[in-house]
Amino acid sequence: MMETITKVPIRENTGDVKYKLVAENIVASYDGITAVKNVSMKFRDKAVTALIGPSGCGKTTFLRCLNRMHELTKNASLTGKVLLDGEDLYSNKIDPIINRRKIGMVFQKPNPFPTMSIYDNVACGLKLNGVKDRKILDEVVEGCLKMASLWDEVKGDLKKPGMSLSGGQQQRLCIARALAIQPEVLLMDEPASALDPIATQKIEEMIQELKKEYTIIIVTHNMQQATRVSDYTGFMYLGDLVEFGETKQIFENPRNEITAKYVQGQFG
Numbered sequence: 383m384m385e386t387i388t389k390v391p392i393r394e395n396t397g398d399v400k401y402k403l404v405a406e407n408i409v410a411s412y413d414g415i416t417a418v419k420n421v422s423m424k425f426r427d428k429a430v431t432a433l434i435g436p437s438g439c440g441k442t443t444f445l446r447c448l449n450r451m452h453e454l455t456k457n458a459s460l461t462g463k464v465l466l467d468g469e470d471l472y473s474n475k476i477d478p479i480i481n482r483r484k485i486g487m488v489f490q491k492p493n494p495f496p497t498m499s500i501y502d503n504v505a506c507g508l509k510l511n512g513v514k515d516r517k518i519l520d521e522v523v524e525g526c527l528k529m530a531s532l533w534d535e536v537k538g539d540l541k542k543p544g545m546s547l548s549g550g551q552q553q554r555l556c557i558a559r560a561l562a563i564q565p566e567v568l569l570m571d572e573p574a575s576a577l578d579p580i581a582t583q584k585i586e587e588m589i590q591e592l593k594k595e596y597t598i599i600i601v602t603h604n605m606q607q608a609t610r611v612s613d614y615t616g617f618m619y620l621g622d623l624v625e626f627g628e629t630k631q632i633f634e635n636p637r638n639e640i641t642a643k644y645v646q647g648q649f650g
């Protein structure tokens with residue numbers, strides 16, 4: 383039998399708060415089965431928001447609704463709005479490809495383009511957009527590899543295949559690739575779950591740097607990671623957003639019983 387969930391009213395931030403991305407009443411389904419039930423969330427500009435919750439609660443599905451990737455899945459459907467700087471990404475007037483460019487995504491498993499060098503993995507998005515000037519490409523590749531904290535490790539080996547790097551380096555390469563097309567928002571779906579603790583620490587340190595420039599939304603199963611990297615946390619359960627608040631409050635003083643049980647590790 384389905385459990386009844388008491389949702390905690392979402393507290394609005396007051397004052398001079400800028401939301402980069404706002405999701406309103408997102409309902410997402412696969413083959414008519416609802417995976418995300420009427421979820422609304424606001425994401426602050428230049429802050430990190432973590433999405434946590436047990437396996438299958440809809441975190442990845444919700445994340446993929448934020449850059450119109452959900453609709454690429456066969457038999458997937460969606461209702462609701464996602465506003466980027468106030469503009470609805472799902473409006474007919476907006477080109478989904480342009481939006482996916484503004485909202486970059488990093489996946490659980492590092493996925494560098496297998497036939498490309500380190501350099502081309504980062505430069506390919508710009509090249510596809512017609513940028514040919516070598517100086518510009520060099521600058522972007524260096525800048526993005528620096529932002530992804532990978533430059534010092536690869537600067538002498540840019541022609542080597544991306545796949546020759548370690549898992550953690552490959553993930554930072556994918557982050558550099560995502561940054562090269564100048565996104566405004568970065569979605570990260572468990573970006574460190576396939577990595578060892580040292581590689582994970584590098585990714586977490588990099589997220590702290592990146593949030594100075596980007597709005598970051600990260601799905602994570604790792605509760606310590608959520609407390610270390612995020613400013614805000616949303617706890618999802620059975621397709622619902624049960625509680626949303628400052629990360630410290632969610633972990634130290636949850637207002638909902640199910641949130642408390644989850645963050646204390648009583649289920650997962």
Ligand SMILES: Nc1ncnc2c1ncn2[C@@H]1O[C@H](COP(=O)(O)OP(=O)(O)OP(=O)(O)O)[C@@H](O)[C@H]1O
Nearest residue numbers: 412413417435436437438439440441442443444455
């Ligand atoms: N492509 C798909 N086709 C059909 N059902 C799917 C598909 N992807 C996800 N689902 C279902 O949607 C629900 C939510 O899945 P989702 O992957 O969004 O959860 P999650 O919280 O990210 O889980 P996890 O933490 O295990 O990655 C689950 O019941 C899952 O089985």
